Amino acid sequence: MKLLFIFTGGTIGSTVKGDIISTDNKKPYLILEKYREKYGIDFEYDILQPYTELSENNTGATIRKLVETVSENLTKGYDGIIITHGTDTIQYSAAVLSYTVKTDIPVCLVSSNYTIENPKANGLINLHCAVRFTETDKGSGVWVSYKNQNDIPKIHKGSRLLERQAFTDCIFSIMDSFYGSFDSDFNFHINPEYRELQDQTDYFTPGSLTEEADSILRIEPYLGMVYPKIEPKIKYILHGSYHSGTINTKAIFPSDFFHTANKNGIKIFLTGTESGECYESTQAFKNMHIVPVNNLSPIAAYVKLWLCTAAGNDPEEVLCRSLAGDIVP
Incomplete structure (x- = not known):
């Protein structure tokens, strides 16, 4: 299996210095090293880092750059693309990618509630579930891999996410319509209640997003x-x-x-x-x-x-x- 990792910053790509959390250009390599230590790496991979930003600072231009980066790499022989992203606006990026990227491979977004070094962080398990989901070959398109506190890891459709509530880092799908989940042995199970309609309109052109939604x-x-x-x-x-x-x-x-x-x-x-x-x-x-x-x-x-x-x-x-x-x- 060959994966493309696209690192964009966010908490998962940040470092704590004193009381300040800030992005760190060296963090992608630390994330993968931590992943190797915990789960091992038995796949090939490439890394891209089109920008490094805390996701609350994203604009239409930032997301457009992400869409363009994903689109340019869809036909380069990867079995899946995994994007690390900040938790604040991951729902927006997932939705834009869902509507602009039509693909036969899984594109998974992952984030972390704390920086990777923090023992409470869920970033590594979110990343591992994205890797495992890609291995299962049970879904193409755009997804979000995330484990809420006191819950099992779940795979969400990128176009079905609810906005985050104040004081919680949990991610939910509307009407609890998540796509599937992982058990304690990281076996993937499709949600038996999940239903999906056929596309009834065309995908949007990659890169068509304006910087601001001023109308x-x-x-x-x-x-x-x-x-x-x-x-x-x-x-x-x-x-x-x-x-x-x-x-x-x-x-x-x-x-x-x-x-x-x-x-x-x-x-x-x-x-x-x-x-x-x-x-x-x-x-x-x-x-x-x-x-x-x-x-x-x-x-x-x-x-x-x-x-x-x-x-x-x-x-x-x-x-x-x-x-x-x-x-x-």
């Missing part, structure tokens, strides 16, 4: 919220919802905001909604010109919308259509 206004609901002024450059609103797929549709301020947006030709999409039964308050969505995006991760919806704006595609024709296994059936 998208992203909003999250909270009690007592005041809706912002809509700047002239905004063409789309991506509105989050409470856990039940609801927002306040009774107060006058949200209603005025949505009607004003519609009057100005701005499309409004709502994330966090499920198909099927719904609450009474959701019946107002149509009158308020809100389009629910069902069974799709909010991050995936945002990235998909961002790619649509960059490519000049109509989001209404793309957002609700399955691509890279993003929509949970």
Whole structure:
């Protein structure tokens, strides 16, 4: 087996100096040495390091560089590509790669909750599970290998990740729809509940992402919220919802905001909604010109919308259509 490791920085590629965590260009070699000591290396590999950055500092340009690096190496004889990435924005990079990289080999992203030297770090086991998953030949496309605290290691579809919550380093798939998991002997088991739709729209062109999503206004609901002024450059609103797929549709301020947006030709999409039964308050969505995006991760919806704006595609024709296994059936 021959692998390509792409190192990009993040906590997994950082060193602690005093109380400061910062990226370290020499870290890729330490990671692989630590991996060799714990698990052994019985495969060939190459290393690329297109950039070194803490992932909270990533931009569209950074992710575009990652996509280009992956795309350039898909047909060079590797059995898999493993990307080390920071935990803060791994979901965004995984979604962009999912929508732009159509491949017959696995592309796995791995991260670490602490620097590799820390005994509490999960980086090495995440890396090992990515290697083992590649060996199984049980999945192509983009994946994330991650072990939450007090849980078994899991493989997640790159287009199904939920945003991280404050004060936790856990990673979850929407509706608990992870692809599979590893047992204590590192045998891989596909989740029997996992389902995936066929692609219903085309992949986006690698490198098409703009540096900023400046035509998208992203909003999250909270009690007592005041809706912002809509700047002239905004063409789309991506509105989050409470856990039940609801927002306040009774107060006058949200209603005025949505009607004003519609009057100005701005499309409004709502994330966090499920198909099927719904609450009474959701019946107002149509009158308020809100389009629910069902069974799709909010991050995936945002990235998909961002790619649509960059490519000049109509989001209404793309957002609700399955691509890279993003929509949970």
